[in-house]
Amino acid sequence: MVNFKKDKRGKYYFTASLGFDSVTGKRIQKMRSGFNTVKEAREAYAEIISNFGKSAYSQNSTMLFEEFLNTIFLPYYKGRVKERTYTNRLNAIKMHFSFFFKMKLTGIKPIHIQKWQNELSENYENSYIRNIFGLFQMSLDRAVVLGMIPSNPAKVVGNVKKSKKEIDFWTKEEFEKVVKTFYIEDYYQHFSFICIWLLFMTGMRIGEATALTWDNVNLDEKFLQVKKSLYYKNADTYEFVEPKTRASIRTIYLDDDTVHFLRDWKNRQDEMGGIKFVLSYNSVPTQKHTVRYIIKRHAKLAEVHDVRIHALRHSHASLLISMGKNALLIKERLGHEDVQTTLGTYGHLYPNSSNEIADDLKGMVNVEFTNQNIAPEVTNQFTKEVKKKV
Incomplete structure (x- = not known):
């Protein structure tokens, strides 16, 4: 060079x-x-x-x-x-x-x-x-x-054949087992829990989550805003950068449980002197390797399969799909550029959608036939032959 x-x-x-x-x-x-x-x-x-x-x-x-x-x-x-x-x-x-x-x-x-x-x-x-x-x-x-x-x-x-990668995620039941392994009276475990919970319940990318500061969170109105992503080299060298796409800049509304947990965590941080980053225990943005270790450690404790950080984003999408949410809503929440990305990634997680459509169509149309022929002129060669034989 x-x-x-x-x-x-x-x-x-x-x-x-x-x-x-x-x-x-x-x-x-x-x-x-x-x-x-x-x-x-x-x-x-x-x-x-x-x-x-x-x-x-x-x-x-x-x-x-x-x-x-x-x-x-x-x-x-x-x-x-x-x-x-x-x-x-x-x-x-x-x-x-x-x-x-x-x-x-x-x-x-x-x-x-x-x-x-x-x-x-x-x-x-x-x-x-x-x-x-x-x-x-x-x-x-x-x-x-x-x-x-x-x-x-x-x-x-030529390049190798493009293959569809199987999506890995935690089910709701698996996530519940992981949650049970946290002792949040311990400060670091409290921090670890917030990392896992926020990623699972919002579907944010890891860079979006680690860049999140409290001025981008409104606990009273129950939402957070994704405006930036974190580029992290080390504890002394990091910077905020533009999110992955324009669609990544978005507002994510929060459920009451998440609001409750974030409020408790904010109070805990304030007791430590105040920290501006949501996912931080020491005033320094959290690097992804720290989150990876947390997942690995608590997956082992919970006796569930280990997943990568991005799998928590997939887990959130899977949870929404299991709740019957449509692809357009999921697209907006995840910050996908278009709905094709959402369907291309998670479409296979709708295993019973075709059956459900068929079941829903049953009885939708009322069927009642006339008891006399009101269109006698409507015939063809086959029906004429049938009449002759009769």
């Missing part, structure tokens, strides 16, 4: 690594200096990389894929996605793309990609592989644009 540094004059400089010479095997590097700002240096670096890329294929480049990834694709990709997206995906990219690190960029063939895809399929779900493969294909698309390879071999192989 290129570093932009300052010299003694306060000017920025950088060294661009462009792979290896095909004859000598030595690394090809170009240094540029004298830039007033990092932006100017970055633009110059991008131009060098682009110009090199356009001629690299014709020069039979010996650049390894690892070099291409670190010096060309990752800087390009980082500038086109949100920082949290880049940070979250970086480790997965480097781990899985390492299969190609020692190969020349120009030497990656469909057979290599197919073998890599097969190995991924032995260890990961299709939905995860599709995301990883999509990023790999994007990297080679960039190499094509820059003229470093003539075509994208990943497109020849």
